Amino acid sequence: MSFKVKSLSRWWEKIKAKFAVLHAQDFLGVDDYDKIAETVIKAHCNGILNACVLNDYIPKERISEALKAFKKRGLRMVIMVVSFMGTAAAKSLRITLPNYYVAEDIEGHKAEWPNPLTGEPAHMMWCPVRPERRSKLLEMCRSLAELGVDGIMLDYIRYGGSQFCYCEYCREKMAEEGIAVEGLTLRDTINPRNPIRRKITLWRSQNITSIVKEIISEVKRVNSDVAVGAYTVNHSYPESNLFALGQDFEEFSKILDFIMPGSYYSELWGSTWPGVVAEYMKSLSKKAKIWIGLASYRLRTAQMLKLNIYEAFSHGADGVIEFGGSPEGVKSHDRPHHWRALSEAYQFIEGIESLLSFERIKPFVAPYSIRTVKKRGIEEGLPYTDNYREVLQTFMGMGVPVAAGDPQEAYSGIILTGLEALTEEEALEISGTVEERGLGLLAFYQSGLYVLTEKGEVKERNVLNKVLGDGYGSPPSISPKLKALDPSHPILQSIKMLKMEELALRSLTLANIKSSTSKVLVTSETPIFTLITVNTPGKGRTVHFAWPLTEDKNYLKEPFRRLYRASMEWAAPKPYAYIKSEHSLDLTVRKKGKTIFMLVTNIMKGSTLYNPRPVRNVKIYLNVPYRDVESAETCREAEVKFEPSREGTDLSLSVIDDVEGIIVKLK
Ligand SMILES: [Zn+2]
Structure with a gap:
């Protein structure tokens, strides 16, 4: 049989x-x-x-x-x-x-692109x-x-x-669905805010x-x-x-x-x-x-x-x-x-x-919201995912392991980009993670200011007020001059050697945050606007920056890099793991039973002909007591040593060329 x-x-x-x-x-x-x-x-x-x-x-x-x-x-x-x-x-x-029938816009222009030499259509998009x-x-x-x-x-x-297709057939079909396209201009058909175009977005x-x-x-x-x-x-x-x-x-x-x-x-x-x-x-x-x-x-x-x-x-x-x-x-x-x-x-x-199949450990989670994409991203034209990319790349570039996911998956902290619309439930989850589990929260710009209602509408309501300790006013329009109120705070210690002006926040968009229970770290002089606040709700700690993280202003640039790094260390004093030395290396962490697998990748940016330099003397902090570490070895040629550091262990790697994997066995 x-x-x-x-x-x-x-x-x-x-x-x-x-x-x-x-x-x-x-x-x-x-x-x-x-x-x-x-x-x-x-x-x-x-x-x-x-x-x-x-x-x-x-x-x-x-x-x-x-x-x-x-x-x-x-x-x-x-x-x-x-x-x-x-x-x-x-x-x-x-x-x-x-x-086949070539698609056309509302003015009858065809969706075809010519060969520059012959002028004949080289390719076209069919309806x-x-x-x-x-x-x-x-x-x-x-x-x-x-x-x-x-x-x-x-x-x-x-x-x-976005301007296609308004051929006769498509118009008929839209009419059957009750979508009236008469009177729409070409401009309307590429405008996400147009109420008829919103219906067409769904239909398309x-x-x-x-x-x-x-x-x-x-x-x-x-x-x-x-x-x-x-x-x-x-x-x-x-x-x-x-x-x-x-x-x-x-x-x-x-x-x-x-x-x-x-x-x-x-x-x-x-x-x-x-x-x-x-x-x-x-x-x-x-x-x-x-x-x-x-x-x-x-x-x-x-x-x-x-x-x-x-x-x-x-x-x-x-x-x-x-x-x-x-x-x-x-x-x-x-x-x-x-x-x-x-x-x-x-x-x-x-x-x-086999090591990649271990369970992912997410020290820092930056939640990604497809609902924000569909509401604020498309209908309000906010660059939500683009901003999300910049936040992720900034922290990845500092060796702070950050991942998309649920706040509950985070081991050490949560990062909010400031453009998301949270549901009440998500806001509660984030607050609970900070207040009860004692995780850190790094919040940018208008974090927690917009809520997505059960009806799917975006409303202005300050749902993270309690953990951030901040309220919001109308957005400021005047360029601020900076002033540190508590220069000895550990976060500001990181940039004390620099003039505050080097933060160069003048041309940034700012949220008008107003402290309710938080402590103001940096303000502008005249007019007075709050720029950085810190708060200690329940067991956790939060840092709120009034600006969104944008590439041209602060992508991996000093002193921002130092500021974010110090904020991370203050808000999450026991991070699961991060690159402790000043290297631009991306770190991810996985675990199975008594084995931790860390993958470290070198970073390269720009249309350069030069490969990234191999980096030497890399130090990685791992929040596992030294006495619990049995052994550490690498997948390639780097030598690895480990020694006690605070309550955890520092791993030192001799060199990382483009990538290296570290296997840490626990006792
Ligand atoms: Zn069509």
Whole structure:
């Protein structure tokens, strides 16, 4: 007798995806798929994203042949399907351009972009509502599932921009839903505050979510082991994706098996950017695995690619898909150093995979709110996620381990960006964490000032007044001159050598905070505005800064860095772990039983040709008594020593080049 045992968890739930990409021109030119599969294995990849489906074209025979070579070696092959974008340039690959209806704005301008040399349309976005392209997509995905692919990733599963689509068909459909577009101007159609456009935002996202749903049920009907995922343009944040492109990440995450958030602009935003994306995407995802999309062809150095890969996995990504370095043996293998970097980074990740599966310890939590994205982010046009990124990157850059999550998950403290609208429940949870559990709270700008009601409305109400000890007045409009009221406070000691003017707060937006029970640390002279307050509610401590953390003013700059660092040390006097030496290193912590795993990644920022310098004599504080530490060892070449420090232990590392893992065994 034989039993057919069906595994409860699917392949994409069991692996950490370490994928490379085969572009259409590469895939269509390969003579020997066995050789490509071997090259991919040697680079420590466990799968390939095959970007070979453009327009209406599916190279069926080639896909079958490649699948044989890949499956034989246990490699996964996910096919990328370009959904609503047509490419005229694919002519060079003998792929014809089909004639679907091109989307149009309210003035009748078509969603097409010309080739600058010929003036002919090079690519266009088809109307995602009309049935012709939608049914073709279903048919294409069905036939891919029948071919036996491991997964399908929907690319361009979206609108071409906030101004589309107002074709006759879409207008009729909107009229059926009671959405009156008559009288709307082009300006109105790109204005998130316009009340009719708000209805259209929801309607548009429903059109996109519904085609994704249809594709999923069609594919799963053929074979439930085929993963279905989508590409989301994360370098433009969830706010603009939902408003401009019609992609609702939260809805996507409920139905898809994986989402690949593209996190491309890491030279602009620094190497920690994919880590930030992993944090907030994991935090909003209901079910979908998060596979971070990287594009090393946009990077000048291969080193940045490695750091990006470490950051993504370090911050909880379920996988990485890399679009830049192509495998040896294909046409576009013009960046062999990027392929080597990918291989080295994937090899390191492979080596620590079991350690990465330990439970994440979150010393500091900065809660991410998808509800704030949908209300304040889109309707009020606030740069909520952008600000969230800056807060996370600032603390990551100081070696303060910060993660997205629930306040209750925090071990040492909570950080609020000051733009979020909290629910009453969230505010209570934060207050309780501070007052009863004794955690620290670092609050910026208008923290706790906006509340999200049960009806889903944003109201002004000071829900953190008790813990912050602050009220709010009308926002000040005059540039303040600074004055320290208690220069001997430990927080101000950190910057005492500098003139207060060096805080350079003049051009910052300030919240007009007014102390009720808190102690004022810094004010302006004339007119008098409060800039920093501290409070000691219950067992906890809080610090409130009147300004939002913005990159141009204080991203990792002195004296802000010292100020935030000292505030963290004062508010959370026993942090679980942090980088104690003055290095720009990102630290994450995991634990299983009596083993603590810390991953330290070097940081790089800007479009520099220089790699980050290896850092020496790194000191990490761990809040575990020295007598409880059995041993400490590193994953790579650094020497590690440990010695008692306060109530905990200091770990000293000789050198960190790009990444290092530290395994601490407890007695
Ligand atoms: Zn349309």
